[in-house]
Amino acid sequence: MLIGQITDIHLGFEPDNPAEFNRKRLDQVIAYLARPGHAPDMLVATGDLVDRGDGDSYRRLRNALSLCPFPVWPCVGNHDIRENFIQYFPEIPIADGFVQYEVPGTGDLRILVIDTLEEGRHGGSFCERRAAWLTARLAEAPDRPTIIVMHHPPLEMGIDWMDGGPSEPWAMLFAATIAPHAQVRALICGHLHRSISAAWNGVTVTVCSSTAPQLALDLSPMDPDRPDNRPMIIADPPAYALHRWNGRELVSHFDTSGEHVMLAKFDPSMQALVRELMGERG
Template structure:
């Protein structure tokens, strides 16, 4: 199973520009995913879908994702607005007032969480959401499960974007997943960078943004003393591919740009490829 992910799209950052920079970057990624072989089985857009919570930007988002050759599923981030999203996406599977739902994809079960607290930059996960998540995990305790959410629950080292591990919402989420061996991973957005770690015994991977990326700077930051450090970079728009091989979740990251090709599989390389494949056991 191949799962594509885009995140932190931020449509409407230029509110009066349908062809804004962030839309152009999103289109480059979607154009690449649409012709990819093998084709992704589904695509997740994991929050900060738009920048200001407005209806026009959600309508432009819907138009941008229309016509793709695979289903698209959504999670909400801190720049989103539930009520406005629901108005433009009336089919969205809200439960208990939150955009939280389960997708049964056969070999893999996917649970989408809602970590939005409107008006707050960081994540949130209240008792009601924790109870819903626990119930979904308990109803299929042996199913291989991938968890999808916007905010990563771990500290990433970029001071102004960090999640504080002592935040109450983090412990609520941790209590839900602690000790569950069937969770194959958690995929997130929010940081605008590719990051991977283990948290509570499972893989957590964040996806780079289709919008501009956050600069990698691990120094402490003092909000009262601006130091001219880089914060946002116009690096190429990124995406993730999560491949579930039936045993493990493998995450790849790439960018939508013209890559400089140094080698192609032509007749000169057939011996090399044949020798490499011959080292592996015969699947029969």
């Protein structure tokens, strides 16, 4: 199974511009993912779907995603507003008022989408009601490999001005909720606008870069009282991830939809090398 991921679309950052920069970047990624022979089996959109939570942006997002020749399964992030999201995506399941559900039709792999939004807060949130739902779902299939899709990563990633931390109450509750369930193999997240991977409590956490502009890579400490003119947001090409489940492991690949300059191609001059490399697999 091939799972595509886009995240942090922030559609509506320019609310009065129907041809806004973020929409062009989203369209570019969708066109890239939809290429014949390359399309994933499904696409997860891991939050901050729109920038201001407004209905018009969700309407335009739905229009953009309608071009996908594969099912799209979204979750909400801190820039989203549940009420408006639900109005424009009524087919997405809701559990106890939260955007939480199991993705159907995933074979031997189970995919659970959870809601880490607390409206008015940039960081994550996870409460007892959400924990009860997740606990019940995990108890249903203890032997089935499971991936959890969410917006906020529950650990410190090193980008000081965007980081949460494992000692935040929501992250501690989430960690305690999944700890007894060894079938949880990976978390697929957004929020940080960069491609990042980490091992956390025996679980692989992957964060995908955004279709909107990216965060600059700067892991030095930041003093909020001393602006130092460091880059914060950069216009790298719009990005996506492809997560490949091979029946044993989830293997994540990250790429951009910008132009890639080809230096070699599979033509007769490369055939001997390809045969040699593939022949060594036995």
